[in-house]
Amino acid sequence: MKDCIFCKIANKEIPAKVIFEDDICMAYLDINPLHSGHTLIIPKNHFTDLDDINEETVAHIIMIAKKIKKLLEEKIGAKGIKLVQNNGTLQEVKHYHMHVIPDCKVKDIPLDEVYKLLTK
Ligand code: 5GP
Ligand code: ZN
Numbered sequence: 001m002k003d004c005i006f007c008k009i010a011n012k013e014i015p016a017k018v019i020f021e022d023d024i025c026m027a028y029l030d031i032n033p034l035h036s037g038h039t040l041i042i043p044k045n046h047f048t049d050l051d052d053i054n055e056e057t058v059a060h061i062i063m064i065a066k067k068i069k070k071l072l073e074e075k076i077g078a079k080g081i082k083l084v085q086n087n088g089t090l091q092e093v094k095h096y097h098m099h100v101i102p103d104c105k106v107k108d109i110p111l112d113e114v115y116k117l118l119t120k
Helices: 005-010 055-076 111-119
Strands: 018-021 025-029 039-043 081-084 098-102
Touching: 005 025, 005 039, 018 055, 018 111, 025 055, 025 111, 039 055, 055 081, 055 098, 055 111
Parallel strands: none
Antiparallel strands: 018 025, 025 039, 039 098, 081 098
């Protein structure tokens, strides 16, 4: 969708620190992480929110969230992981995305360093 920042990331028109992608979705580091390793998983096609997205794509994204959880545990030592998906007034970017947020016990690591740890 035109003027959607996450569509632009999916189409590689603007850069992101991508840690996983396949035909259906992409996972990249949040530009303003709540905790180190904070990742967003988006469908490559534009869906606005949980009402808009189809069940097949949601199921795929949850499956990828399982993989990202493991990655954050193994590579940066996360001991607790929260999944968050905002809708309506709570949603800033109107392209469906799942937040995968590690616990605050993961010490502050610069974004570039997190990216290296998660992709090596
Ligand atoms: P929401 O409130 O919509 O669930 O959260 C949107 C998230 O997207 C925020 O955590 C924000 O930091 C992140 N974000 C917004 N713009 C960009 C961007 O251009 N790149 C990346 N990597 N994250 C973004
Ligand atoms: Zn979009």
